[in-house]
Amino acid sequence: MEAHRPIEVLICGAGPSGLTLAIDLARRGVSFRLIDKLAAPFAGSRGKGIQPRTQEVFEDLGVLDRIAAVGGHYPPQHEYRPDGSSFEARNFVAGPPTVREPYPAPLLVPQFRTEAVLRERLAEFGFAPEYGRELTGFEQDAEGVTVQVRGPHGIETIRCAYLVGGDGGRSFIRLALQIGFPGRTLGVRAIVADIRADGLTRDSWHEFNHGDLERQLSFCPLPHTDLFQLQAPIPLAGDVDLSPAGLQAFIDARLPGVRIVVRGVSWASAYSMSARLADRYRVRRVFLMGDAAHVHPPTGGQGLNTSVQDAYNLGWKLDAVLAGAPDTLLDTYEEERRPIAAAMLGLSTNLLDRAKQGDMRRGRDVLQLDLSYAASSLSLDLPVRHAGVKPGDRAPDATLRGAGGQPRRLFDLFQGPHWTLIGFGADPASLPAAGRRLHVHGIGSDGEFRDVEGHFGRIYSLSRGDLMLVRPDGYVGALAGAADAGRIADHLAGMGALGRGA
Ligand SMILES: Cc1cc2nc3c(=O)[nH]c(=O)nc-3n(C[C@H](O)[C@H](O)[C@H](O)COP(=O)(O)OP(=O)(O)OC[C@H]3O[C@@H](n4cnc5c(N)ncnc54)[C@H](O)[C@@H]3O)c2cc1C
Structure with a gap:
């Protein structure tokens, strides 16, 4: 059994939310550790849309240019008719950058690249995620949290002032706290896989059999890689063969007469979509963020973004309370972020329902630029203003x-x-x-x-x-x-x- 000196914050989970919180705490000089049970960084592309508001957050954290450099803008979407002809679908039309909104459109960045950039930034502060360390239990008292972590050298006990669970949709921490996670399964199961393939150009997001949930298939080229992200709905039950040969057979069955050859598969998963929201984000000294607090369908590309912004809301409040601000400041994390997640669940579920009808159009709401904490107890209640930006709104650029x-x-x-x-x-x-x-x-x-x-x-x-x-x-x-x-x-x-x- 190892014992280390107490730290201020233990972050469980080195996904996008955990890495964002770690960077924010590092730049504030808060002592923390970041652990993940994976042996090595996550290798999949799944959350690939970086929305304009998250780009602004990444600018503040000093990573935006690097994220943009490893990503790109969304290519045009081409939908193919059964006769092989295609047309360009304009599902979202971004305006030009403006003075108040310098980043008008989402960036396309595979999640493994976003996480790599965040790890690089963290390294500049002298920190790294500790892989191969699984949180297996914890207890809290008035002064802190005592956490058990299984690692390469056995069980380690870590004492921290606060524990933050960025441990994903199946969060151990949420389960251990017995926090309800109500919601529903959405009756949609899908494959998502990163494949190398011949027979597709890299200048378009190719969508076949659009609007037909039984036969739909799309291939999105991932910038600065030789990969396509394959997405396709599949039957709710039954085994799925995610090997290269299995995916080849799957594609051939859905696209007879179209010659796409799978050369390799770097990551693949089959998952069932659901929409759920944690009843609470905080139990005394323990917090939930990211997918641990909310899960949702991928339509509209909201999940990773909401996770990053959870961490960005929590970081400064943890720092302030550790420096002596009243503990009630930490209650405003749930007060502000839970309604945002509730609205985002509604948005992404709506978009999924519309996608089932073949309607893939996106509105301004996916950009996350209009999210507001106007109702928050932190927005100072001074004489009402009738024009311009209000307290709680995002502060535009100028x-x-x-x-x-x-x-x-x-x-x-x-x-x-x-x-x-x-x-x-x-x-x-x-x-x-x-x-x-x-x-x-x-x-x-x-x-x-x-x-x-x-x-x-x-x-x-x-x-x-x-x-x-x-x-x-x-x-x-x-x-x-x-x-x-x-x-x-x-x-x-x-x-x-x-x-x-x-
Ligand atoms: C197919 C698909 C497409 C998506 N597309 C988009 C998109 O376009 N845009 C978007 O914004 N989002 C998208 N998402 C969602 C996005 O991937 C997630 O919202 C995001 O990864 C959540 O980040 P997180 O840090 O909260 O959790 P995760 O990324 O799930 O990370 C959790 C981490 O915690 C670790 N962990 C778990 N338990 C323990 C433990 N006990 N001890 C230590 N470590 C532990 C895990 O190993 C993992 O690394 C998509 C998701 C899917 C499945």
């Missing part, structure tokens, strides 16, 4: 000029683990002092930045003297007139973001 003349983006000011307070033509003396957890900027003729093109004032509907507070996760915390500066300062102090050591 272009500014530094007082020295150089262009700057508002997102540059948000980047990092801190809160951001902006005074719009406000008297600098009226603003709280900056610190490690709070960055303070002035925009205006006397400020360090100028709103030369007027984007900032227009997007946020601000008047001279107004203040805007942005949370560490890029959502607006408060918008207020100069008279409410004291309330903003109190709010920040309540989050541990002001004062000595902050």
Whole structure:
């Protein structure tokens, strides 16, 4: 039996949610370990759509360009008729980037590549997931959690202040906490496999027998690889042969007369779709995130994105409470994230129902740019605003000029683990002092930045003297007139973001 010194956070599961939380805690200087029962990183492509809001999160975490470099934009979708002719299906039309939304379209990145980039970023902070370590039990008391982990050298006991379960849809932690996971199975089972194949071009997402659930088959080229992601619904019961020969026979049976030759299979799985949401995301010192808290059909590409954003919501709150903020801040994690997952389950299940009718169109809601915490107890209740962005909304980007003349983006000011307070033509003396957890900027003729093109004032509907507070996760915390500066300062102090050591 091994024993190590206590850590602040143990993250169970090195999937997208666990890796995101690890990067966020690493950049905050929170002590943590990240364990996974797999012997080596997950090798499949399954969650391959990185939505615009997640791209913004990845920009903040310093990985977006790397993610974009190993991925690409979605290719046109070609649907084939029984006579072999095809047409281009325009299921989602992204607009051009705008000042407020710099990333308008999802990126296509196989999940194993996204995870590899996140691991690379984690390595830059000096950390790595510990593979071959399975969480097998835990107990919590008033001061912390004692966790049993089976690893290469036997059972290890780890003591931590908080345990976070990013341990996937079959979460051991959720089961151990006896948290209900109500929902339903959706009556759809599918194959997803990464194959090497001849007979398909790499410039299109090829869809055959569209709208026919018994014969449908699609091949999506995965950028910067020689792989296609094969997806196909299959009967609810019965064995499936996922070997190269088995998949070849499966394709030939569905596409007689079409010559596609399977050269290899790097990963394959057959799974039944369901939509379920955990009754609770927190039991005292233990949290659930990602698929451990919500599972859903892959339609609309929401799951990985929602998982990453769970972690991004939890990270700054764990850090703040470990630094002395009230424990109730951690209750806002479930308060904010569970309704988002509930809505996402509705969205992806609806899209699945429409896909069964052959309708694959996607709306703006899949982009996740309009998710809002407006109803959250963290959104400061100041005089109601009738125009522009509201507290709890995502803080849009804007272009500014530094007082020295150089262009700057508002997102540059948000980047990092801190809160951001902006005074719009406000008297600098009226603003709280900056610190490690709070960055303070002035925009205006006397400020360090100028709103030369007027984007900032227009997007946020601000008047001279107004203040805007942005949370560490890029959502607006408060918008207020100069008279409410004291309330903003109190709010920040309540989050541990002001004062000595902050
Ligand atoms: C076919 C398919 C297509 C999909 N397409 C999309 C898409 O286009 N877009 C999208 O956003 N999402 C998509 N998803 C969903 C996406 O893959 C998941 O939402 C995502 O992987 C969830 O991440 P996670 O970190 O919560 O969990 P996971 O990725 O499941 O990671 C959990 C980790 O925990 C580890 N673990 C489990 N138990 C223990 C234990 N006791 N001890 C230690 N480690 C443990 C596991 O080994 C695993 O590595 C798709 C899913 C499928 C199946």
